[in-house]
Amino acid sequence: MTQPSLDTADIRRRNLSAVLGHVIEQGAASRSGIADATALSRGAVTSLVVDLTAAGLLREREAVAAAKGRPRVLLEPAADDLCLIAALLDADRATVVASTLGGVELLRVQRRHGRPMGDPDAIAAVLAATIDEVAAAVPRRITDLAIVVWAPVAGTPPVVLADTDLQWGEVDLIALTRAGSEAVRSFEAHGGSVELIADSEVAALAEHASAGHPDGMLYLKADSGVGGAIVLGARTPRVIGAALGHQPIIPDGELCECGQHGCLVTVAGPDVLLAATGLTDLATTEGLDAALAEFTTRVRAGDARAVAAWTPACAEVARAVQISATAFWPETIVLGGFYAGLAADVEAVLRSIQPHIAQARALPVPRVVGSVLGADAALLGAQRAARARVIADPLH
Ligand SMILES: [Zn+2]
Known part of the structure; x- marks a missing residue:
């Protein structure tokens, strides 16, 4: 058996993205409805849905009676099993929100970090504890985890360049948060990659x-x-x-x-x-x-x-x-x-x-x-960006 070429893999990823994106953005849909909307063949959609279902991203919903009395099966986001986590660190607080792929907020926890100036370890510890509190209270697999900061971000892996509110120079916030958070370590152990994003x-x-x-x-x-x-x-x-x-x-x-x-x-x-x-x-x-x-x-x-x-x-x-x-x-x-x-x-x-x-x-x-x-703009935007990342590469 030959390895699929990169082009084939790219096309498949794009098609998976089209199917998942349609169901998340437009709501529950039948296989034929998805085929019509995405211009993919019915057979291709059936095959793609198998992968997306196995990955826990889509599931079948109970058959409903169609106009002619013929039962139809709809596909919907497997919203019970997955969540996105967005964490915002501002000048006073750490705010962590868990939401569904469809953008419904499940839980929000906010803690003041007390603004210890020039002490990123102390603030990262508060952020890590808040992430773990949310992860423990929302028993779902985390598909995307993003940390948003009120500061410029750059580099690979990304770091905070400077945060004048907190008197930080360059800080590897992902590493500091990882050190204090079981949820972050588990997310990464399962292949996840934590995003670090400037709030604006x-x-x-x-x-x-x-x-x-x-x-x-x-x-x-x-x-x-x-x-x-x-x-x-x-x-x-x-x-x-x-x-x-x-x-x-x-x-x-x-x-x-x-x-x-x-x-x-x-x-x-x-x-x-x-x-x-x-x-x-x-x-x-x-x-x-x-x-x-x-x-x-x-x-x-x-x-x-x-x-x-x-x-x-x-x-x-x-x-x-x-x-x-x-x-x-x-x-x-x-x-x-x-x-x-x-x-x-x-x-x-x-x-x-x-x-x-x-x-x-x-x-x-x-x-x-x-x-x-x-x-709320930064957290809402972080959720949008997370959803777009999941849709862009569903089986990552
Ligand atoms: Zn200036």
């Missing part, structure tokens, strides 16, 4: 779906810093990570932590706005989220000090957006974090500074919308 990239994916799959989206968010991503394509979006908070928009401006001068974050980031509004102490006592929510409330209420801080910052946010948008002309600009509640201000400035180039190219000024997903 997966959050952008969730925002893109929430915004109705625009063909081209710029995502800019502000929480503990300012970050974002660029999303290209409507139905099969590609996310490009981008250091949007470090666009050097002020010539000879203040020195930024990144080493450049005049980055957007130095004039429109949370620290500078909270300080200018006298809310730094509130951030210390009640947390950053609460202080930024208070800042937004005060701006919208017309509080003089908050408005005086926000007005020049808003102009710089609009200008940074204008510069990025001119590079690829997105249909939609989504503002996340505390910018979400102030998106109308940014849009007003953008419309006042951008119309000429739009007219010249006969293009509309991109619409600016505030995120409606809030803090």
Whole structure:
């Protein structure tokens, strides 16, 4: 017997992906329905379903009576047996969510890590314990495990490059989490590979779906810093990570932590706005989220000090957006974090500074919308990305 060629294996993987993707995205379907939707032959679908069923990804559902009284067998995701785990590590907490392949949340556990500065081991231990708590409470096989961080990620295997919220330099977070987590070790022992992802990239994916799959989206968010991503394509979006908070928009401006001068974050980031509004102490006592929510409330209420801080910052946010948008002309600009509640201000400035180039190219000024997903965007996006990974290579 000869080994199947790589091409044959690739085609089979693509066909497995098409069948599984159809059932997950469209819901339970018959073999002939899948064949019609995927343009595969009925025989091919039957063979592919055998593999997907054996792998525990699909199962048959009880026969139902069709119009002519002939029983039909439907295939559905084997949702009882599998789960995806997404873990988010932010400036204050570890949040771990288990969900089904279809995106239904099964369990969410959140623990504060107490923000021990410069001590990744202590924080990884909290993350590991939270993952193990979820894995123990959800007795399903983990098909995908992703850790999302509020920091840039790079390398093979991926590592956190630097996390300014936690005073980390380069940290191999996967290795530290593995050391403390039985669930991670078991997942890897069964052939799994833990993903490590920057939050803005997966959050952008969730925002893109929430915004109705625009063909081209710029995502800019502000929480503990300012970050974002660029999303290209409507139905099969590609996310490009981008250091949007470090666009050097002020010539000879203040020195930024990144080493450049005049980055957007130095004039429109949370620290500078909270300080200018006298809310730094509130951030210390009640947390950053609460202080930024208070800042937004005060701006919208017309509080003089908050408005005086926000007005020049808003102009710089609009200008940074204008510069990025001119590079690829997105249909939609989504503002996340505390910018979400102030998106109308940014849009007003953008419309006042951008119309000429739009007219010249006969293009509309991109619409600016505030995120409606809030803090959940990264976890929702991580679930979407995990589902896409499972569908792309079902038998991995
Ligand atoms: Zn910078």
